[in-house]
Amino acid sequence: AQSVSQHNHHVILSEAASLELGCNYSYGGTVNLFWYVQYPGQHLQLLLKYFSGDPLVKGIKGFEAEFIKSKFSFNLRKPSVQWSDTAEYFCAVTPGWTGANNLFFGTGTRLTVIP
Amino acid sequence: GAGVSQSPSNKVTEKGKDVELRCDPISGHTALYWYRQSLGQGLEFLIYFQGNSAPDKSGLPSDRFSAERTGGSVSTLTIQRTQQEDSAVYLCASSLKGGGGGANVLTFGAGSRLTVL
Secondary structure: OOOEEOOOOEEEEEOOOOEEEOOEEOOOOOEEEEEEEEOOOOOEEEEEEEOOOOOEEEOHHHOEEEEEHHHOEEEEEEOOOOHHHOEEEEEEEEEOOOOOOOOEEOOOEEEEEEO | OOOOEEEOOEEEEOOOOOEEEEEEOOOOOOEEEEEEEEOOOEEEEEEEEEOOOOOEOOOOOOOOEEEEEHHHOOEEEEEOOOOHHHOEEEEEEEEOOOOOOOOOOOEEOOOEEEEEO
16 A cells, blocks of 8 residues: 655754655655645645656745655755744655546654744 | 635534534535544545546545535535544545646645544
8 A cells, every 4th residue: 555654753943954854655656746734723735746857846935855766755855944834744645647546645744943 | 716615614523423524625626535634643535526436435434434525516524423533633625637647736625623522
């Protein structure tokens, strides 16, 4: 079965520190990859996505993620976090073949940025 | 509508009672998903509707759970004889089209928080 692993459950950083959140998946075929973010009191929203092409994708608010196929990973990065980045971050994966219905989510990583 | 609308936002019920949760997706979105978000469990897929096709019910945890989507728009998730372990946030999402191939960019609603006493 498809699975998505986020090993960091809670990350605490000071403002301006660099961020990297890990995401690994188990599916061996073509995949589409996503990071969603849930700010306190808000809906889940898309942060960035990878479908094909350049494995380094840029998202909103200075976030980026790199797809490394050999490592089955799609880690999220930001060079300098801000207090407003405090949120819960979810990695998600879906098979790339047409007909796949499901979007598999990881358990999420809670990020707390201290001013 | 402008976004995915869910109601009620909060529901407290007694064990054994039935509950209905409603989702109104974005107009024109043919795909609709229900997920359950429990503390420390991430998002658990429940059911998926795509147009007039038969729904993918593979994620429903038991036969107490059912969902329907009327007229290809509004969806209702029903939980019968609720149990304490059903307590969670139930999230609805819609997308312009379903299937893989990069189409699964979901827009989520705010969720319905269910508490079973």
